[in-house]
Amino acid sequence: MTEAISGAHLRAFIERVERLEEEKKALGDDIKDVYAEAKGNGFDPRIMRKVVALRRIDADKRREQQEILDLYLGALGMLADTPPGSAALRRAVTAFGEPTPLTDEEKGRGCAAAFVDKRGARVAFGVGRKGAPTKAAARAS
Numbered sequence: 001m002t003e004a005i006s007g008a009h010l011r012a013f014i015e016r017v018e019r020l021e022e023e024k025k026a027l028g029d030d031i032k033d034v035y036a037e038a039k040g041n042g043f044d045p046r047i048m049r050k051v052v053a054l055r056r057i058d059a060d061k062r063r064e065q066q067e068i069l070d071l072y073l074g075a076l077g078m079l080a081d082t083p084p085g086s087a088a089l090r091r092a093v094t095a096f097g098e099p100t101p102l103t104d105e106e107k108g109r110g111c112a113a114a115f116v117d118k119r120g121a122r123v124a125f126g127v128g129r130k131g132a133p134t135k136a137a138a139r140a141s
Contacts, residue, residue, distance in 0.1 A: 035048065035049075099113040099114055100122070
């Protein structure tokens with residue numbers, strides 16, 4: 001059974017959607033203008049967009065995502081040259097002394113530095129969440 005369609009009722013919905021689409025476009029243009037103004041004042045709009053997106057995420061969820069990202073970057077050896085990675089390396093040097101050259105195996109595992117501890121055991125570290133050193137491998141030398 002087919003029900004009759006009220007043209008006036010449908011037209012009202014369509015017109016509301018069209019008005020909202022116009023408003024959305026105007027807001028999008030305003031947002032573009034703000035990013036352009038920020039760029040003119042020395043800010044990077046791409047990074048600002050990322051910050052806006054991060055601010056939309058719940059703090060706990062954002063922290064969890066950052067920890068996972070840091071874990072992945074550390075596993076790939078991509079945190080060693082960052083301030084948190086450098087700080088972790090300084091803490092490890094304080095604890096173990098100067099690092100020794102990495103073996104090919106340690107490099108393959110994404111280790112950032114290797115040390116020989118007081119007992120003579122070789123300890124290799126990666127850099128994990130929040131720049132904290134993580135023991136990636138330990139074996140007797």
